[in-house]
Amino acid sequence: MTATSAPMPLTARAGGALRGTTDVPGDKSISHRALILGALAVGETRITGLLEGQDVLDTAAAMRAFGAEVIRHGPGSWSVHGVGVGGFGEPSGVIDCGNSGTGVRLIMGAMATTPITATFTGDASLCRRPMGRVTDPLALFGAQAVGRAGGRLPMTLVGAADPVPVRYVLPVPSAQVKSAVLLAGLNAPGETAVIEAEPTRDHTERMLAGFGAVIRHEDTPEGRAVILTGQPELIAQPVAVPRDPSSAAFPVVAALMVPGSDVRVPGVSRNPTRDGLYCTLLEMGADLLFEAERAEGGEPVADLRARFTGTLRGVEVPPERAASMIDEFPILAALAATAEGATVMRGVRELRVKESDRIAAMATGLAACGVAVEETEDTLTVHGCGPDGVPGGTTVATHLDHRIAMSFLCLGLVARAPVTVDDAGPIATSFPDFIPLMTALGADLATHG
Numbered sequence: 001m002t003a004t005s006a007p008m009p010l011t012a013r014a015g016g017a018l019r020g021t022t023d024v025p026g027d028k029s030i031s032h033r034a035l036i037l038g039a040l041a042v043g044e045t046r047i048t049g050l051l052e053g054q055d056v057l058d059t060a061a062a063m064r065a066f067g068a069e070v071i072r073h074g075p076g077s078w079s080v081h082g083v084g085v086g087g088f089g090e091p092s093g094v095i096d097c098g099n100s101g102t103g104v105r106l107i108m109g110a111m112a113t114t115p116i117t118a119t120f121t122g123d124a125s126l127c128r129r130p131m132g133r134v135t136d137p138l139a140l141f142g143a144q145a146v147g148r149a150g151g152r153l154p155m156t157l158v159g160a161a162d163p164v165p166v167r168y169v170l171p172v173p174s175a176q177v178k179s180a181v182l183l184a185g186l187n188a189p190g191e192t193a194v195i196e197a198e199p200t201r202d203h204t205e206r207m208l209a210g211f212g213a214v215i216r217h218e219d220t221p222e223g224r225a226v227i228l229t230g231q232p233e234l235i236a237q238p239v240a241v242p243r244d245p246s247s248a249a250f251p252v253v254a255a256l257m258v259p260g261s262d263v264r265v266p267g268v269s270r271n272p273t274r275d276g277l278y279c280t281l282l283e284m285g286a287d288l289l290f291e292a293e294r295a296e297g298g299e300p301v302a303d304l305r306a307r308f309t310g311t312l313r314g315v316e317v318p319p320e321r322a323a324s325m326i327d328e329f330p331i332l333a334a335l336a337a338t339a340e341g342a343t344v345m346r347g348v349r350e351l352r353v354k355e356s357d358r359i360a361a362m363a364t365g366l367a368a369c370g371v372a373v374e375e376t377e378d379t380l381t382v383h384g385c386g387p388d389g390v391p392g393g394t395t396v397a398t399h400l401d402h403r404i405a406m407s408f409l410c411l412g413l414v415a416r417a418p419v420t421v422d423d424a425g426p427i428a429t430s431f432p433d434f435i436p437l438m439t440a441l442g443a444d445l446a447t448h449g
């Protein structure tokens with residue numbers, strides 16, 4: 001849903017230590033997938049721990065528009081009565097995916113091999129983002145897309161009436177593109193294969209197998225192939241959504257920046273395809289523990305504990321790690337500003353096409369906070385201020401990007417002067433309880449007026 005609410009400026013000020021235990025919301029990637037696969041399954045899929053952020057609520061509304069029955073029983077507790085693979089009905093209205101690239105791209109894939117037509121739109125951020133990266137492979141199945149120049153929303157997609165299976169080599173390291181192709185392959189005969197040169201998050205593959213699809217892997221000269229046998233009957237399953245490591249990153253990194261802090265974040269997914277930030281934090285010298293490691297709903301999970309131990313050291317983040325921490329670079333850049341020495345983030349070109357151009361947004365905001373930064377097309381270098389501290393004392397543009405907003409608010413908790421973000425509203429897309437949760441830990445976050 002594209003709400004055009006007034007911007008909500010929010011200011012973060014340095015104060016006391018952050019202390020306590022905090023429950024971050026369910027994983028956004030897994031939540032989208034639970035609703036979509038539930039809608040394509042036969043039977044009732046019961047979901048617990050669903051992220052009730054706007055991105056996911058928009059996907060729930062879209063599944064209803066395609067004919068699934070989606071019911072909310074209580075906080076995080078939902079049911080989806082599916083229509084089966086190929087069972088989507090034609091929506092009567094426009095599908096508005098709000099701020100969510102994952103939502104629109106995966107839903108396009110899910111309908112691309114069913115002979116129905118749907119029109120998609122989103123907010124100003126989503127309508128800037130490239131959709132050709134999914135409509136190109138979907139056209140290979142026989143789907144047709146008509147959008148604005150450059151393949152941007154609003155866009156109408158006509159699903160293939162007689163789909164054929166596809167073998168697709170990913171031109172960009174994108175789990176959204178991989179997932180869109182696999183979801184389209186569900187209603188195509190034969191085997192659909194997606195080949196990726198570097199691993200991206202594997203929630204789709206895990207969940208498809210859990211719902212009864214046949215998924216296998218093969219190494220090829222172009223990379224690792226994920227191969228799906230088309231036209232399965234997906235059987236409804238209970239899905240327990242683990243807590244989101246991308247959301248956990250904010251209280252964890254804030255605790256590593258604010259003196260005296262000791263924060264626990266229980267039940268967080270430790271999926272290896274989402275682990276890059278946490279490896280990097282350890283390399284920077286962070287006091288970070290992963291306790292009670294276990295499996296929940298087919299995903300590895302642990303209780304995180306982060307303690308402040310002083311100034312961390314800047315590091316080089318290798319390009320091959322980028323995909324496993326692609327959403328965590330904004331909060332890493334904020335931490336890097338407080339470190340000793342430079343942090344060089346390489347192979348991060350994909351950040352330019354997220355909810356905002358995240359390289360430019362972080363570089364501009366950090367410079368306004370008095371931090372020395374350098375950027376190229378696919379690198380971001382942050383020169384840490386070390387024990388002298390980040391000057392701060394500015395207002396930062398967030399460009400409708402929730403992670404830019406949360407990253408600068410965390411930085412403001414340790415900067416020498418307050419940091420204001422121009423609009424904290426988009427935080428609700430992924431982390432609706434961010435403000436009360438951080439405040440309960442001891443953060444000083446103040447709205448204006």
Ligand SMILES: O=C(O)C1=C[C@@H](OP(=O)(O)O)[C@@H](O)[C@H](O)C1
Nearest residue numbers: 029102173174175176177326327
């Ligand atoms: O598949 C997903 O759920 C996601 C994949 C990532 O995008 P790309 O894989 O397209 O980079 C990430 O930025 C997004 O927040 C969620």
Ligand SMILES: C=C(OP(=O)(O)O)C(=O)O
Nearest residue numbers: 099100101102103327354
């Ligand atoms: C990029 C993100 O999400 P999406 O692509 O779904 O908008 C994100 O959550 O950082």
